[in-house]
Amino acid sequence: MFYANMKEFELIKLVERLFGDEDVITPAGKHDAAYVKIGNRLIVLTCDTVNEKSDFPPYMLPEEMGWMAIAVTLSDVAACGARPLYFLSSISLKSIEFFEDILLGIKRCADRFGVKVVGGDIDFSEITTIAGFAIGEARRHITRRGAKVGEGVFITDLPGKAQLCLEMLERGAKREELPYAEKLYTPVPRIEEGMRIARYASAMTDVSDSLAVSLHQISQSSNVKIVLDNIVLSHLSPAENALELFLYGGGDFELVYTAKSSDDGIRIGRVERGKGVFAEIDGKTFEVEFRGYSHF
Amino acid sequence: MFYANMKEFELIKLVERLFGDEDVITPAGKHDAAYVKIGNRLIVLTCDTVNEKSDFPPYMLPEEMGWMAIAVTLSDVAACGARPLYFLSSISLKSIEFFEDILLGIKRCADRFGVKVVGGDIDFSEITTIAGFAIGEARRHITRRGAKVGEGVFITDLPGKAQLCLEMLERGAKREELPYAEKLYTPVPRIEEGMRIARYASAMTDVSDSLAVSLHQISQSSNVKIVLDNIVLSHLSPAENALELFLYGGGDFELVYTAKSSDDGIRIGRVERGKGVFAEIDGKTFEVEFRGYSHF
Ligand SMILES: [Mg+2]
Ligand SMILES: [Mg+2]
Numbered sequence: 001m002f003y004a005n006m007k008e009f010e011l012i013k014l015v016e017r018l019f020g021d022e023d024v025i026t027p028a029g030k031h032d033a034a035y036v037k038i039g040n041r042l043i044v045l046t047c048d049t050v051n052e053k054s055d056f057p058p059y060m061l062p063e064e065m066g067w068m069a070i071a072v073t074l075s076d077v078a079a080c081g082a083r084p085l086y087f088l089s090s091i092s093l094k095s096i097e098f099f100e101d102i103l104l105g106i107k108r109c110a111d112r113f114g115v116k117v118v119g120g121d122i123d124f125s126e127i128t129t130i131a132g133f134a135i136g137e138a139r140r141h142i143t144r145r146g147a148k149v150g151e152g153v154f155i156t157d158l159p160g161k162a163q164l165c166l167e168m169l170e171r172g173a174k175r176e177e178l179p180y181a182e183k184l185y186t187p188v189p190r191i192e193e194g195m196r197i198a199r200y201a202s203a204m205t206d207v208s209d210s211l212a213v214s215l216h217q218i219s220q221s222s223n224v225k226i227v228l229d230n231i232v233l234s235h236l237s238p239a240e241n242a243l244e245l246f247l248y249g250g251g252d253f254e255l256v257y258t259a260k261s262s263d264d265g266i267r268i269g270r271v272e273r274g275k276g277v278f279a280e281i282d283g284k285t286f287e288v289e290f291r292g293y294s295h296f
Numbered sequence: 297m298f299y300a301n302m303k304e305f306e307l308i309k310l311v312e313r314l315f316g317d318e319d320v321i322t323p324a325g326k327h328d329a330a331y332v333k334i335g336n337r338l339i340v341l342t343c344d345t346v347n348e349k350s351d352f353p354p355y356m357l358p359e360e361m362g363w364m365a366i367a368v369t370l371s372d373v374a375a376c377g378a379r380p381l382y383f384l385s386s387i388s389l390k391s392i393e394f395f396e397d398i399l400l401g402i403k404r405c406a407d408r409f410g411v412k413v414v415g416g417d418i419d420f421s422e423i424t425t426i427a428g429f430a431i432g433e434a435r436r437h438i439t440r441r442g443a444k445v446g447e448g449v450f451i452t453d454l455p456g457k458a459q460l461c462l463e464m465l466e467r468g469a470k471r472e473e474l475p476y477a478e479k480l481y482t483p484v485p486r487i488e489e490g491m492r493i494a495r496y497a498s499a500m501t502d503v504s505d506s507l508a509v510s511l512h513q514i515s516q517s518s519n520v521k522i523v524l525d526n527i528v529l530s531h532l533s534p535a536e537n538a539l540e541l542f543l544y545g546g547g548d549f550e551l552v553y554t555a556k557s558s559d560d561g562i563r564i565g566r567v568e569r570g571k572g573v574f575a576e577i578d579g580k581t582f583e584v585e586f587r588g589y590s591h592f
């Protein structure tokens with residue numbers, strides 16, 4: 001995992017240019033998942049891939065690889081406030097011996113959220129890769145667009161925990177020394193929270209790359225300025241780069257959303273007229289960059 | 297591409313054991329795609345992955361990689377006699393320069409079949425890999441189970457063409473020397489044919505691994521014996537291993553199905569009481585093995 005120049009987002013623009021005018025409610029590139037109508041149902045469709053090289057931290061067990069593959073895909077369903085219904089996966093295996101454990105991890109996460117695993121595909125590769133595909137049903141159409149001036153910015157839990165653990169591992173820590181190992185190895189998609197929040201929030205997305213990226217996406221889609229005025233770093237102490245982890249760390253899979261008020265999350269900022277993402281710390285304001293964990 | 301011990305099918309049995317009792321119409325492992333109900337609609341869900349190492353023949357252009365990724369996924373939708381509606385893909389790139397061409401290939405195939413490309417995911421890998429997910433709507437529930445004694449066995453076009461080309465390439469042929477280059481580089485999913493055939497056929501599947509594998513799957517699922525009594529090899533001459541290519545060659549993406557009669561395909565055999573798959577040639581009968589092109 002590394003910080004990079006966010007080429008991925010340049011590529012997403014290309015996707016939007018080619019497919020953005022498809023006649024669907026929300027097409028490729030505009031939200032965490034696509035919204036389409038099937039009969040009179042509002043359905044969300046999303047896919048996400050994890051692989052050994054970019055996504056699996058040291059000490060990860062095969063069962064956790066399976067869990068992570070479905071969890072990150074369901075996180076995008078959660079970002080629609082939708083109930084996930086079905087999951088499929090394309091698994092590229094390095095070694096057949098991992099296969100059953102990967103499936104068991106997928107099943108454990110699917111069972112927890114009442115998701116039916118209905119299909120898949122098996123392949124062989126030097127790099128263990130799991131492409132997940134989920135379908136869910138939404139009550140209403142909530143995306144990154146819709147944040148309103150005067151609202152608060154909320155998050156389901158304070159960010160930076162997964163990245164903190166990852167950096168500790170990179171500096172030689174053992175798994176059992178990590179303060180938030182479960183955030184890194186078995187992230188929990190915020191399904192129930194998302195379904196509750198979607199009833200009243202104006203915009204929502206999940207935090208996969210970083211809080212900064214997610215807020216920039218809400219800011220750009222909603223055409224508003226976002227100011228983080230309640231940055232809490234105590235959960236990241238004694239890390240020296242706590243602010244960096246909070247803003248730019250990836251892998252938390254929390255939901256960040258805008259609303260007048262909320263009992264489901266922690267208020268971290270406010271929506272203002274204008275553009276961009278800013279942070280206020282000790283009376284000083286600085287611009288939050290568009291960057292975070294990236295696959296490139 | 298190579299013939300192997302079909303370990304993939306052992307792994308599918310494991311999937312069936314873990315997920316086979318999910319409360320859906322047709323679950324993982326039983327057909328080319330899963331059938332589920334969304335509202336009052338009969339929906340099929342399927343995923344398929346192609347990668348540079350196992351699936352992309354020499355001389356393949358990036359646009360053809362994109363085409364192939366969606367085409368093989370839609371082929372499983374065709375095997376349900378369903379109309380494909382939406383497509384998503386997870387693309388793992390080796391080089392960013394291929395990205396636009398891959399997307400263009402996906403778009404060209406999607407446009408041809410009226411499929412909407414609604415999402416995707418981009419990743420980076422040493423091996424270019426495209427995982428495709430498709431959703432379609434079926435009229436009725438047709439699977440590999442349902443073939444009846446006395447019916448004929450039909451195929452939308454004679455098999456072995458893709459494998460013939462691949463073997464010619466392996467022996468040093470140039471792309472322009474191939475008799476069926478389009479079968480190898482831009483296979484066409486039999487969407488319209490599948491929708492027509494599903495109205496009257498009793499069982500159907502596509503030929504991805506080999507005709508032999510597809511027929512064994514119909515035979516096992518339907519609990520019948522299949523006898524190939526009209527093996528035509530002229531399209532494969534002057535290959536010395538024409539029968540091998542016909543029975544065990546992969547990558548044709550034709551539909552094979554059983555029906556009383558059919559104007560949509562070529563009659564190649566018959567359904568009898570019993571078990572297994574057999575071929576009759578020049579008055580001699582031999583058993584057709586369960587093997588074909590495999591990813592393992
Ligand atoms: Mg997301
Ligand atoms: Mg995602």
Ligand SMILES: [Mg+2]
Pocket residue numbers: 328371372375501502503504
């Ligand atoms: Mg198939």
Ligand SMILES: [Mg+2]
Pocket residue numbers: 328343344368369372504
């Ligand atoms: Mg397939």
